[in-house]
Amino acid sequence: MQHLKIGTWCLLCLWSLTTIGGDYGFQVRYASLVFQQDAVALTSGIDYRFSNTLVEALDNGVPLTLTVTTRIRQPRRGLWDETVWRRDLDFQIQYYPLSQVYRVVDETNRFQRSFPRLESALVALGELNEIAFSIEEGWTPPRPSYGEVEVWLNIERLPWALRPIAYFSPEWRLHSNPYRWWISQ
Amino acid sequence: MRLPLSLLVIVLFGIILVPLHLMSSATQKASELNQWYSWLLLINALGSVLLLGLVGGNIWWLIRQFRKRAAGSRLAFRMVLLFVVLALTPASIVFYYSFQFLHRSIDSWFDVEIDQAMESSLELGKAALDQRTQGLRQRTQRLAEKLAEVPEEVRVIELNRLREKSGASEMTLLTREGRIVATSSAGVDLILPSMPDPSLITLAREHGYVGLDPSPGPVVTENDNARLQVRVLLPVQMESSLFLQALYPLPYRINLLARTVENAYAHYRQMGYLRRSLKFSFSLTLALTLLLSMLASIWAAFLSIRRIVAPVKMLVQGTRAVAQGNLDSRLPILQKDDMGFLVSSFNTMTNRLSQARDEAERSRRQVEDQRAYLETVLGHLSSGVLTLSDQTRLRTANQAAESILGIDFSSICGQPLRSLAEANPALSDLVQLIRTRLLESEGIWQEEVVITDQQGQKVLLCRGSPLQGADGRRSGAVLVFDDITTLVQAQKYAAWSEMARRLAHEIKNPLTPIQLAAERLERKLKPQVGPEGGAVLERSTHTIVQQVEALKTMVNAFSEYARLPKLQPQPVDMGILIEEVLALYPPDSGVVFHLDVDPGLPVLSADPLRLRQVLHNLIKNALEAGTQPVHLTISVHHVKEAGWTGLEWVVEDDGPGVAPEQAEQIFDPYVTTKSRGTGLGLAIVRKIVEEHGGTIRLDRQFNNGARFVIRLPVESRAHVDASEAHRNDRAEI
Numbered sequence: 001m002q003h004l005k006i007g008t009w010c011l012l013c014l015w016s017l018t019t020i021g022g023d024y025g026f027q028v029r030y031a032s033l034v035f036q037q038d039a040v041a042l043t044s045g046i047d048y049r050f051s052n053t054l055v056e057a058l059d060n061g062v063p064l065t066l067t068v069t070t071r072i073r074q075p076r077r078g079l080w081d082e083t084v085w086r087r088d089l090d091f092q093i094q095y096y097p098l099s100q101v102y103r104v105v106d107e108t109n110r111f112q113r114s115f116p117r118l119e120s121a122l123v124a125l126g127e128l129n130e131i132a133f134s135i136e137e138g139w140t141p142p143r144p145s146y147g148e149v150e151v152w153l154n155i156e157r158l159p160w161a162l163r164p165i166a167y168f169s170p171e172w173r174l175h176s177n178p179y180r181w182w183i184s185q
Numbered sequence: 186m187r188l189p190l191s192l193l194v195i196v197l198f199g200i201i202l203v204p205l206h207l208m209s210s211a212t213q214k215a216s217e218l219n220q221w222y223s224w225l226l227l228i229n230a231l232g233s234v235l236l237l238g239l240v241g242g243n244i245w246w247l248i249r250q251f252r253k254r255a256a257g258s259r260l261a262f263r264m265v266l267l268f269v270v271l272a273l274t275p276a277s278i279v280f281y282y283s284f285q286f287l288h289r290s291i292d293s294w295f296d297v298e299i300d301q302a303m304e305s306s307l308e309l310g311k312a313a314l315d316q317r318t319q320g321l322r323q324r325t326q327r328l329a330e331k332l333a334e335v336p337e338e339v340r341v342i343e344l345n346r347l348r349e350k351s352g353a354s355e356m357t358l359l360t361r362e363g364r365i366v367a368t369s370s371a372g373v374d375l376i377l378p379s380m381p382d383p384s385l386i387t388l389a390r391e392h393g394y395v396g397l398d399p400s401p402g403p404v405v406t407e408n409d410n411a412r413l414q415v416r417v418l419l420p421v422q423m424e425s426s427l428f429l430q431a432l433y434p435l436p437y438r439i440n441l442l443a444r445t446v447e448n449a450y451a452h453y454r455q456m457g458y459l460r461r462s463l464k465f466s467f468s469l470t471l472a473l474t475l476l477l478s479m480l481a482s483i484w485a486a487f488l489s490i491r492r493i494v495a496p497v498k499m500l501v502q503g504t505r506a507v508a509q510g511n512l513d514s515r516l517p518i519l520q521k522d523d524m525g526f527l528v529s530s531f532n533t534m535t536n537r538l539s540q541a542r543d544e545a546e547r548s549r550r551q552v553e554d555q556r557a558y559l560e561t562v563l564g565h566l567s568s569g570v571l572t573l574s575d576q577t578r579l580r581t582a583n584q585a586a587e588s589i590l591g592i593d594f595s596s597i598c599g600q601p602l603r604s605l606a607e608a609n610p611a612l613s614d615l616v617q618l619i620r621t622r623l624l625e626s627e628g629i630w631q632e633e634v635v636i637t638d639q640q641g642q643k644v645l646l647c648r649g650s651p652l653q654g655a656d657g658r659r660s661g662a663v664l665v666f667d668d669i670t671t672l673v674q675a676q677k678y679a680a681w682s683e684m685a686r687r688l689a690h691e692i693k694n695p696l697t698p699i700q701l702a703a704e705r706l707e708r709k710l711k712p713q714v715g716p717e718g719g720a721v722l723e724r725s726t727h728t729i730v731q732q733v734e735a736l737k738t739m740v741n742a743f744s745e746y747a748r749l750p751k752l753q754p755q756p757v758d759m760g761i762l763i764e765e766v767l768a769l770y771p772p773d774s775g776v777v778f779h780l781d782v783d784p785g786l787p788v789l790s791a792d793p794l795r796l797r798q799v800l801h802n803l804i805k806n807a808l809e810a811g812t813q814p815v816h817l818t819i820s821v822h823h824v825k826e827a828g829w830t831g832l833e834w835v836v837e838d839d840g841p842g843v844a845p846e847q848a849e850q851i852f853d854p855y856v857t858t859k860s861r862g863t864g865l866g867l868a869i870v871r872k873i874v875e876e877h878g879g880t881i882r883l884d885r886q887f888n889n890g891a892r893f894v895i896r897l898p899v900e901s902r903a904h905v906d907a908s909e910a911h912r913n914d915r916a917e918i
Binding site: 056057060061062095096097098100101103105110111112113114115116117120124155156159160161162163164165167 | 226
């Protein structure tokens with residue numbers, strides 16, 4: 001089982017290697033979860049650097065969806081770590097040629113904002129401040145466990161014709177490394 | 186249970202068509218399956234790989250069958266090749282032109298004029314909206330100036346009044362850092378105002394900002410797509426830290442037109458951008474569809490061909506089995522078509538062949554049984570049976586024939602009849618007789634033949650009969666021999682015995698009165714005839730008495746020959762018996778014995794007194810025939826021959842021997858070469874030997890005297906037990 005786990009990680013690493021080399025990619029700089037009585041608040045800082053292909057697609061009206069996945073996982077010996085809690089945040093960014101603005105929609109919480117420049121939009125996208133997720137009242141994560149935040153371009157939300165190419169193109173297959181931290185008391 | 190091929194193929198194509206159809210549907214923009222396109226693509230790709238594996242496996246199977254020159258492999262290979270060529274050629278042509286058509290169709294979507302039209306419509310929209318936005322900017326500028334004149338305490342109230350007056354949907358007073366100072370909104374459910382991006386505030390410091398915003402509010406609502414608003418952001422005063430943001434809704438009609446233009450332009454740009462991707466994805470889908478269909482067709486073709494070839498393969502294997510003699514194999518009828526009829530006919534044919542073979546086998550066994558029966562019967566016949574072919578060649582002979590004729594038939598089987606005489610010259614008369622009778626007579630004939638060989642004379646009763654085949658044609662002849670020598674001898678002995686008995690009876694009775702009468706004549710007449718007459722009378726009567734005594738002796742001998750007592754068989758050790766007899770002949774008896782007796786001779790079941798008589802008679806015969814001292818050699822050997830086991834007892838002397846003309850009658854009564862004796866000695870010897878189941882013969886090849894060869898068979902098992910007891914008794918003694 002350990003070998004299987006290592007093999008899977010190796011495959012993922014090889015898959016991820018194809019994204020290295022260009023001046024683009026996603027990175028989670030920091031992240032934290034604050035537990036409240038019936039909610040968890042996510043605060044995170046993310047750097048988005050789009051590849052030229054993505055920028056070109058965006059400027060040609062292709063909507064892009066960025067998914068921020070937050071997990072609480074519990075380590076297990078000899079097995080994959082168990083995910084005990086997970087929430088996804090989908091952000092769609094689209095360029096409007098008449099308005100000449102980039103519209104960003106938080107599809108999870110149904111918020112939206114417009115930005116005259118892509119950089120502004122990406123900066124705004126990268127600042128997640130106390131995004132609240134509802135949890136069962138009084139639920140606390142098991143010990144030991146760690147938090148994990150990663151962000152990736154959701155290829156499945158692209159137009160269907162782009163998907164086969166996107167799956168095999170490193171400029172499309174953008175995925176951040178997971179940011180992990182131990183959850184303390 | 187085996188599914189029908191047609192149903193299997195229909196199910197297979199159904200399974201393949203479902204994901205293909207779903208994938209095709211997923212390429213349509215409005216389809217809900219759009220989101221499953223990747224999975225459907227993957228499923229179809231995996232299906233192609235699976236089918237590729239199945240087709241590859243079948244091709245590998247076909248190659249192996251072809252290399253092994255398996256039955257039906259060539260037919261299967263040709264059919265597969267034909268099917269692939271027939272299926273692939275039109276499919277490839279269709280694919281090529283579909284590919285071309287697809288690419289041209291996608292290219293035809295885009296045109297320079299449409300590009301320009303789209304650009305123009307967008308520019309037109311921008312220009313039309315610019316006029317409106319500039320007006321709203323001036324209006325907002327005036328409101329900002331008014332608001333600057335209002336004391337800070339009543340700005341909130343004034344802001345609300347100005348918003349209502351200007352027709353803005355929302356108006357917010359905020360600081361440079363983006364902090365809200367005051368806000369007023371037309372909506373009642375809005376808690377937070379639509380905040381500008383900080384970059385907009387920076388942008389608005391000098392000349393203000395005015396622009397369209399596709400986000401009418403911070404919260405996404407259902408009718409957002411139909412709402413476009415104008416955002417105006419201006420400093421309240423020059424170098425002031427306060428900014429006024431006003432959001433103006435566009436009229437519904439303008440909003441709708443603007444959205445339409447924007448959506449159309451965006452869609453056209455998006456399609457232009459996706460042109461290559463569309464070509465690639467459509468081509469991929471088309472290729473995958475073709476590949477999947479072709480692979481499925483080829484696999485179905487393999488299934489069909491294998492099912493078609495299976496009966497052919499079975500037929501070939503069945504034919505090979507029949508050729509190798511296996512007629513019991515029956516082929517299963519898999520299909521009820523022409524091939525099934527062929528297989529059924531093959532089964533019928535092999536069944537009939539099998540029945541014919543079984544019948545032939547039964548006939549052969551019957552013939553074999555009959556032949557074995559005949560061989561057994563012939564083998565156990567005392568009569569010799571010899572068959573000849575129609576060309577008078579020797580065909581078969583039974584054991585008795587070999588024994589009677591003294592030949593080894595295996596060495597002359599198939600040879601002409603004359604080879605009998607070559608194998609045994611004594612049979613030349615017989616061969617001549619047979620040849621003559623076969624030429625002369627067409628029917629059954631019978632004749633006695635006397636053959637003379639080293640063993641002596643044999644009287645054969647020979648019967649001949651033609652052999653006829655099933656068609657009545659003559660196919661040879663069968664000869665039956667009976668050795669009637671013993672019978673003839675027995676008849677002769679019986680006659681002699683009868684004669685001896687009658688002689689004894691008829692002669693012996695008057696001899697005593699003759700003798701008494703002669704003695705009385707001498708006694709009565711001797712005193713009366715005087716001395717001279719008395720002397721004559723005495724001589725005469727003496728002669729009469731003497732001759733009567735001689736006659737009595739001869740008559741007694743005849744009587745003894747005629748009435749030999751019954752045998753009293755018991756275990757006899759021949760070595761001991763001979764020693765006991767020879768002990769009665771002392772060295773001065775005129776006989777010098779030479780003994781050659783095998784050690785460990787088997788015990789005979791015989792009458793020892795009679796065997797002693799045999800030896801006495803032979804010794805006496807030698808003494809009477811020869812001049813003393815007579816050298817007599819006695820040898821006894823254990824002989825094992827085919828079908829006979831016993832002792833060969835040879836007694837030879839160095840006397841004058843037996844003349845050839847008398848050799849045949851030497852064992853007959855009253856035949857003698859000596860001046861003395863009754864002529865019954867050897868006749869009694871022969872009678873005793875034959876009563877013991879043995880034979881005696883005069884060895885004619887022996888020229889230094891007379892040599893008698895006696896053969897006595899070894900006792901049966903019961904007698905063996907008796908002999909064992911006898912030996913034990915002797916050992917104890």
